[in-house]
Amino acid sequence: MRKVVKYIISWFISLFRVWRREFYLVTHDAGVMLFFVALPLFYPVAYTLIYNPELVEEVPFCVVDDSRSPQSRELVRMADATQSMQLIGYASDMNEARRWMNEKACYGIMLIPSDYSVKIETHQQAVVPFYYEMSLLMRYRTFMSALTDIQMAVGAEERQRLIAEAGDAVAGLDVSAIDSQAFFLGDVTQGFASFVIPGILILIIQQSMILGIAMLGGTSRDRRRLNGGVDPLAIEAPAVATVIGKVLCYILIYTPLTLYMLHYVPLMFGLPHSGCAIDYLLFIVPLLLASAFMGMVMQVFVSERETSLLVVVFTSLIFLFLSGLTWPRYAMDFPWRELGDIIPATWGVEGFVNINSNGATLSHAQIPYTMLWRLTTIYFLLACLLWKK
């Protein structure tokens, strides 16, 4: 009995010593501190600054007006008056318009056919082709939604005019028989930063942590290589105590940073932030743990302090796509969805975005939350198995 108690006490002491040594190693390594502290502090700000203008506005377009009528000028004025589009001028023909587009003076061409005014006046359908430059889909989307609104506004106007002309039979009839109204959830302003930043924050947490841990692992291997296979700064301790002690150290460092990223960054830039703090902070605990254990597993692939960057950095892009933030997960093929399942950030993004942007509670995020705890367990066991090899 006494032996068992003694073993337990010594186990905890060794855990504490590992924790203390790891803390020393982290705080005395500028490279690791860059990833553990500077990156979580400044990357969210840099990313938000890039996307903070939120909306694509006043995209330039030009007009080739073959109709030259009051009706066609009215149509152009309507387009120019939208927040999304800005008229840069009238081109004499399509060739000139194409030249403007080639010179990047405009990204859309509206071609008003010569029979436009006749068609409108005689209540026939008028067709107006619009040519989009397709380099960026954001511009295309901006043009398209503005043009749909114009199409509907002109439609409503024409209907009223027809009724006025038709006389008594239909007088007083309200033809806008059905109204429809769209509401946007999550990112109510449809801004780009509001959409992308909450997910990016989770990826920054995971990737900065993995980078730092991989670098610590590589540095230890460098030391071992120089010291005949023994790391002079390592603490003798059981594998489980070592893994837990180290991860506790990383979690301690990340606690204030996580609070900063998930709470203050959205506040600073006015991003969606409707979740309850208790929900997302509880939710994030298994993400931190799973990322830390995953980082310890990734140490296997890092043979040298600096190769950690070559091995880890590019995975950020892969993980971003696997997370379903840009490309939804329901549209992914089976193997990619499976691969995404074993990345903590995938579940982290899903749960955090729902909590932060849509005001979900922890119980709504039940699936991602339990998946994160499962990943924590799996990576913890793997990290313990791979230790001391």
Added chain:
Amino acid sequence: MALWTIIKREVRRLASRPIYLLSMVIVPIACALFFVSLLDEGLPTKVPTAVVDKDNSALSRQMIRDLDATQLLAINSRYNSYHDALEAVRRGEIYGFFVVPDDFEKNAIAGNSPTITYYCNMAYFIPGTLTFKGFKTIAVSTTGSMATMQLVSAGMDSESVGALIQPLAIQDHPMGNPWSNYSIYLCNSFAPGVLALMIMLVTVFSICEEMKRGTSIEWIKLSQDSIIVALLGKMLPHTAIFSMVGIFIQSLFFGYNHYPLNCSIWVMICAMMMFVVACQAFALIVCCVLPNLRLALSVVSLFGVLSFSITGFSFPLEDMYGAVAIFSHIVPVRYYFLIYIDQALNGIALYYSRWYFVALAIFPLIATTMLWRLKKACKNPVYVP
């Protein structure tokens, strides 16, 4: 011949460590294949959505059938209340829902203007946008057909009413990418981005590693004290390998996958080779300023990852803050992307892309003016961990 000696030495170095094979060949090609395979649908259609039908009339059922029949949407479930549907959005099960109010059909026929409401979860941009598009189309066409029905029943002839459903039709002509296929656009920007990242990392790693291991003295000595020869010999094998990898990725996109290629393939190949050299030169500039393995690698990684955003692949440059947007001009991958748009996507005259080629050529020129710093560092290698 000193140059030949250095080239042979570098090839031996590249072959001796698996990390080079991994980061020069496997990672860029695997990432390109990953993007192609992940996005091969082009558009994530059949977005999971739901309806809340409080009316349960012939008209509302017709609308729901129309919704389900669109390519964009899949009506996965029906809920009894707004609240239940919102809960499903919060659980992440659906990306939007369509609400038909009580007594909808009755009010519509009586001319009381009932309101259809629809909700789109814009926290996920692409599915949210597609949901919005799908819902809006059905709402608008129902409005149009109801108005027509009313006018016809009021005694107007159906011919003149017919045009009323849509008096003005704006015809979409997306040039170059008529399917508005996301894959074409994401693959052509992200795969070169990953290639740029790996070129910069490998270039910095291979140069500064010489200083870490103290072999830089021998390296400079072998090249007869000429940093130009030393770097040419070191970089040329990399240039060859990365160019081949880049051209392979292009053949995957333009050849195998038939992405739009409206120019001669040689223009794109030439752009790719200049892009590879520009990325190497960029990394070289970082090495000259910070001749320290870990710092230079960190700078290149942080910059390389940020460059995916700052080049304006998704959010246009002219809408960014000016002070942020200027940084995009120092990113080589932006110029490759612009050449790709002008040439491969839009197929316009080479004349319009002239400055992008010049910009790519400027990177190596800037690098050559700073090599003296690197030489100094190579002669007195100091390893700072």
